Amino acid sequence: MKKVYLVADNVYSPLGATTTQNFEHLVNGVSGVRQHDDKALSEDPFFASLFEKVYFQIDERFTKFEHLLIASLTETLHGVDKKISDKKTVLIISSTKGNISLLETEESSPELDERIALHTSAKKIAKYFGFVNEPIIVSHACISGLVAMITGMRLIQSGQYDHVVIAGADVISKFVLSGFQSFQAVSPGLCKPFDADRDGINLGEGAATVILSTDKPTGEAIELVSGAISNDANHISGPSRTGEELYYAINKAMDAAGLKPEDIDFISAHGTATVYNDEMEAKAVTLAGLQHVPLNSLKGFYGHTLGASGLIEAIVSAQSLKQNTIIPTKGFSKQGGANPVNVCSQLISTPLNSCLKIASGFGGCNAAIILTKSQQDIS
Known part of the structure; x- marks a missing residue:
């Protein structure tokens, strides 16, 4: 491949x-x-x-x-x-x-x-x-x-x-x-x-x-190694109540990348700050065994930029991998929901190799991609 x-x-x-x-x-x-x-x-x-x-x-x-x-x-x-x-x-x-x-x-x-x-x-x-x-x-x-x-x-x-x-x-x-x-x-x-x-x-x-x-850039390279899409078939505007369908996309992307939960260094979530979206994402992340992985949402910085949001947040995630820096979730202060996840509330500097980026939208659509540092660049 x-x-x-x-x-x-x-x-x-x-x-x-x-x-x-x-x-x-x-x-x-x-x-x-x-x-x-x-x-x-x-x-x-x-x-x-x-x-x-x-x-x-x-x-x-x-x-x-x-x-x-x-x-x-x-x-x-x-x-x-x-x-x-x-x-x-x-x-x-x-x-x-x-x-x-x-x-x-x-x-x-x-x-x-x-x-x-x-x-x-x-x-x-x-x-x-x-x-x-x-x-x-x-x-x-x-x-x-x-x-x-x-x-x-x-x-x-x-x-x-x-x-x-x-x-x-x-x-x-x-x-x-x-x-x-x-x-x-x-x-x-x-x-x-x-x-x-x-x-x-x-x-x-x-x-x-x-x-x-297909051309590997000079210097440190970021790969798009896998991606998957799913649909809730639940409601035109309301997300799944179980999170199983987003979990399906996450699981397919991780399988295609050959990664296990312990291999994911951080998650860039959709994180719209609506009651139902964030709860659904938290359920999906928990089903994937990723509830302890650092997670952020950038909506407090950019708002929801609709068709640009996935690209903006994926590019920021790639930059985070290069800079070994996880951006905090602006606006977050206390955990809420039945499925607590590891929301970043402050800037984190740590060695990073891989990122899971997820998104969901009206019509019940879900997507997940995996970004990693090129294996040749990982010592």
Whole structure:
């Protein structure tokens, strides 16, 4: 089986325009989440991690969503020779909402229907950068980013491509925010993942890009060694009550990687800070025998960035492996739930070799991937 390496990446968020800037802020406990009073998004004040309007240049060819993708891709591709115009390179775009906000500002028409379609954005981005292959779209609720990485890994392992460029983004609009508010799922303050007093999510905007390749990069290398997907078949918005289905994805990913619970050094959880999601994740982690493994959620720093969240959190996890540093769970203070897990409440510096990244989303979807340091890099 071909090895799949993470050879370049970018996190583009309100915390910074590069992965390095983002990781430095995380280490220093800086969050992008703050209170906003924007009547264009909500009648009531709300907490979220949003870009300032000055982040976006004026170019009517592209929407804010597409500008985010372009910004993150530009940072990632700078100085990286991955033969963008090569037939063995493909672009994957990950998003849950894309240009859905255009429904709020444009008149209904066939032209709008075409403009709002994700494949339209993907083709515009592919043309902008010079990709020659038809881009691939992954839109699978909140696991979109991880599904895109698993798809890229499989495309490489099957021999169809040597390089896969994966970019994901989402922006927060009134449509998106009001949807979560209608579920009464939005916290009135800063979110508290896995905490006994958790009361809902904060949303966030962001973009991320990662390049997967068969080429081992110079220096310390991170491998995407396995991934698996499952579905609860339980409810359109409510997660499984047993955690068995996420556990299935975790177990499949660990089996494919040849790893046992004692081999996992930390877990990057979805950790939305809703009552049911966090409890379901805790149950799944416990079923996998991983309840004692250090676990974190980054939602207190980024909010929930939807289709970008899996990519952002996977890239941060890869950086954690390189830096031998586990980021704490901002907002967590006391254990809650019937299945206590080892939530990181402070920065941890320790030798790290492997990470389990998990995510879940509406429709009952679940995903898990395993990231490790390349075995040649482990002394």
